[in-house]
Amino acid sequence: MRILIAEDSALFREGLAKLLVDAGQEVVGSCGDALEAVAMAQSLRPDIVVLDIRMPPDGTDDGARAAVAIREYDPTVGIVLLSQHIEARHAMQLLPRGRFGYLLKDRVLAFDEFLDTLERVQQGGTALDQEVVARLLGARAAEGRLDPLSVREREVLALMAEGLTNAGIAARLWLAERTVESHTTSIFTKLAITPSDTENRRVRAVLAFLDASATG
Numbered sequence: 647m648r649i650l651i652a653e654d655s656a657l658f659r660e661g662l663a664k665l666l667v668d669a670g671q672e673v674v675g676s677c678g679d680a681l682e683a684v685a686m687a688q689s690l691r692p693d694i695v696v697l698d699i700r701m702p703p704d705g706t707d708d709g710a711r712a713a714v715a716i717r718e719y720d721p722t723v724g725i726v727l728l729s730q731h732i733e734a735r736h737a738m739q740l741l742p743r744g745r746f747g748y749l750l751k752d753r754v755l756a757f758d759e760f761l762d763t764l765e766r767v768q769q770g771g772t773a774l775d776q777e778v779v780a781r782l783l784g785a786r787a788a789e790g791r792l793d794p795l796s797v798r799e800r801e802v803l804a805l806m807a808e809g810l811t812n813a814g815i816a817a818r819l820w821l822a823e824r825t826v827e828s829h830t831t832s833i834f835t836k837l838a839i840t841p842s843d844t845e846n847r848r849v850r851a852v853l854a855f856l857d858a859s860a861t862g
Contacts, residue, residue: 650692651676652683654701680708687716694724724767747773773809794836802829
C-alpha cells in the first residue's frame with residue numbers, strides 16, 4: 647500500500663512511518679498540517695491517507711475536514727482517521743462512501759490490527775473502533791431504537807459495525823456462520839433496513855441507521 651501520514655506529533659508520525667515501512671508498506675509522504683495533507687494527497691495519490699482529527703492549522707477538527715476535501719478530490723482513496731477521543735460525527739460524514747476507518751490512537755499500538763484495518767479500508771471496507779461502536783449502540787439503545795433486537799443480535803450488530811464479515815463474526819462469537827447469517831437477516835428485518843448485495847454496503851447501511859442522529 648502507498649500511505650500518506652498526516653499527524654502533528656513528529657514522534658508519533660515518524661514512529662508510525664517506521665513501523666509501516668518495516669512491515670513492507672510504502673510511506674509516500676508525511677506532514678503535520680491538514681492543509682499540507684490535502685496538497686500532498688492530490689500530488690502523491692496515495693492508496694491510504696492516515697490523518698489525526700485534531701491538528702494544525704487550527705488545532706480543532708482540521709484533519710477531519712482535510713479528509714473530506716481529499717475524498718472529494720479522489721473518491722477512491724482510503725481514509726483512516728485517528729483520534730484521542732471519540733468524535734463520532736466526523737466518522738458519519740465519511741462512512742457512507744466506504745473505504746473508511748476510524749480508530750482511537752491507542753489502537754495503533756496493536757500494530758497487526760492496525761495493518762488489518764488499513765488492508766480492509768484499501769479493499770473498500772470500513773473499520774470502526776470498538777469503543778466508538780459501543781457508544782453509538784449504547785446511545786441507540788437508550789433511545790429505545792434497538793429494543794426489537796435480542797442480546798445476541800446486538801452483539802452481532804456491533805461486530806458488523808466494526809467491519810467484520812459473517813465469517814469473522816462467527817469466529818469471534820464461536821457461532822456457525824449460518825447462525826450469524828440468520829442473525830444478520832433478522833437484524834435487517836427488525837430495523838427495517840434493506841440488505842445490500844455486498845458485505846461492505848451492508849455494514850454502511852447499519853451504521854448509517856445507528857448514527858443518523860450524530861449528524862442531525
